[in-house]
Amino acid sequence: MKQRILLIVHQETSNPGRIGQLVEAFGYTPVICRHACGDPLPESLDDYAGAVMFGGPMSANDDHLPFIRAELDWLDIPLRENKPFLGICLGAQLLARKLGGAVGHHADGFHEIGFYPITASPAGRALFDDGQYFYQWHNEGFTLPPGVPGVEHLAASEMFPNQAFRTGNAYGLQFHPDVTDDMVMQWSIKVAHRMVMPGAQARDRQQAGLKAHGGQVETWTRRFFAHWLGRDRAVAEPMPIATPIAMAGGN
Secondary structure: OOOEEEEEOOOOOOOOHHHHHHHHHOOOEEEEEOHHHOOOOOOOOOOEEEEEEOOOOOOOOOOOOHHHHHHHHHOHHHHHHOOOEEEEOHHHHHHHHHOOOOEEEOOOOOOEEEEEEEEEOHHHOOOOOOOEEEEEEEOEEEOOOOOOOOEEEEEEOOOOOOOEEEEOOEEEEOOOOOOOHHHHHHHHHHOHHHHHOOOOOOHHHHHHHHHHHHHHHHHHHHHHHHHHOOOOOOOOOOOOOOOOOOOOOOO
8 A cells, every 4th residue: 555645735726736746746645635625634754655735825923823832732743743744835834833933025125026045054965066046936934943953054045034834853945946847937826916026937937937947946946855754765656647726825
């Protein structure tokens, strides 16, 4: 029986994108949990090889949404069990908040929507190459809790200094390695009104970024996924062609 990986998404139409493709390419069974839509979260990850929590249009500070509070509490499970956990965008912000960090808007109102370069910190140089670009879709960022043992800052961007971090087997990524080419095209059409926000890139710049950096993002994500699961030498099967989805961008 194949091992399973839990994929927690936040909308009825959400799709795990490239990460979902990699789960299958590496020989795992994806289990999609739409907790925000009523699916229960597991009480343990004993039956899973790992868990991924994805982005969404809501805020990690939306305590009036019962599922936000429940997901914050649920993060005790992967942290306590030391199972591989990956938080992406909203998922990373929830993980940072769980550890004692804060989530909030950029002081000058900037958004990251499009492709932006990431700079590795000393602790992240084994994971990131120089001059790497990743797709972003958010207007909130997070801080890391000062003085918490085991929390490592891994990467920054010019506008948002916390782009990647880890603690034990849990990683948080503010950027979107899950977003496929089709998702970039759909997000930039369906939520086009956000292209005029300070710091956001127009659709033609996003298309140019996709052409320039899309292949590198796919290669990095495959490499990171193997590292995250402790399978650095594993070779995944070629990923299937991505299918279009109807999913709103992150916060």
